[in-house]
Amino acid sequence: MTDLKKLAETVDEAARTATAIPQLTDTHRLDVGQAYAVQAHSLERRYGRGEKLVGVKMGLTSRAKMAQVGVDEVIWGRLTDAMRLDEGASLSRKRYIHPRIEPELAYLLKAPLSGDVSAAEAMAAVEAVAPAMEVIDSRYKDFKFALADVVADNSSSSGFVIGPWARPDQDLTNLGLVMEVNGRAVQIGTTAAILGDPVRSLVAAARIAGPAVGGLKAGWIIMAGGVTAAHPLAVGEHVRTVIDRIGSVSIGVKE
Ligand code: OOG
Numbered sequence: 001m002t003d004l005k006k007l008a009e010t011v012d013e014a015a016r017t018a019t020a021i022p023q024l025t026d027t028h029r030l031d032v033g034q035a036y037a038v039q040a041h042s043l044e045r046r047y048g049r050g051e052k053l054v055g056v057k058m059g060l061t062s063r064a065k066m067a068q069v070g071v072d073e074v075i076w077g078r079l080t081d082a083m084r085l086d087e088g089a090s091l092s093r094k095r096y097i098h099p100r101i102e103p104e105l106a107y108l109l110k111a112p113l114s115g116d117v118s119a120a121e122a123m124a125a126v127e128a129v130a131p132a133m134e135v136i137d138s139r140y141k142d143f144k145f146a147l148a149d150v151v152a153d154n155s156s157s158s159g160f161v162i163g164p165w166a167r168p169d170q171d172l173t174n175l176g177l178v179m180e181v182n183g184r185a186v187q188i189g190t191t192a193a194i195l196g197d198p199v200r201s202l203v204a205a206a207r208i209a210g211p212a213v214g215g216l217k218a219g220w221i222i223m224a225g226g227v228t229a230a231h232p233l234a235v236g237e238h239v240r241t242v243i244d245r246i247g248s249v250s251i252g253v254k255e
């Protein structure tokens, strides 16, 4: 029988020490349900070190992301306070294995959400929205994984940065977005790339992540998923994402 706690220790140690590991599915039979259990156990280890659950991230909610990693199912992961990066600050490249960054939209909840909810019900629970970026750093060698591997690895999540919060009572369905590196556009897209309408990602978070975390809570952040393919980060880069009408968010990369 596969020891899910042992696998959780393996992915957690890989993340904690920024060390690449072979895919779990190379040596273990792991279904997606077991992979989520590994994720939950690995996060328990983080909570044991004092980290707090502050939200969830949705993943593979756009075609561009599915194509980049070769997995085509919507996945989710857990966000802790220690993963949050300061807006406009610089992250330390050496704390990661092979970090990539991707432009996202973040929701801030003012009311709990869980289970089957409509888009209107989901939006009624939203306090604010913000331009955001996620730093993903798959713990697997060469950033290669199967569905169960990436789920066990907290869906590659490694950090997130949130820009200024904006009012949610505006049309968010098709906002143009540009991600720039040192002032040069490297990715362009639209929020419509997220499941046709980013609110669908929030609805999916309530349905698939909600029951597993005792409900999405007021005060939590929900990351809707990468709009475009992710950009590999290098020291000296300054990355900025601008979303039409919402605003911008940036981060630098130092040694
Ligand atoms: C998997 C995580 C996907 C997103 O926003 O689509 C994700 C990966 O790309 O490594 O975070």
Ligand code: MG
Residues within 6 Å of the ligand: 057, 058, 059, 102, 104, 134, 136, 225, 226
């Ligand atoms: Mg992401």
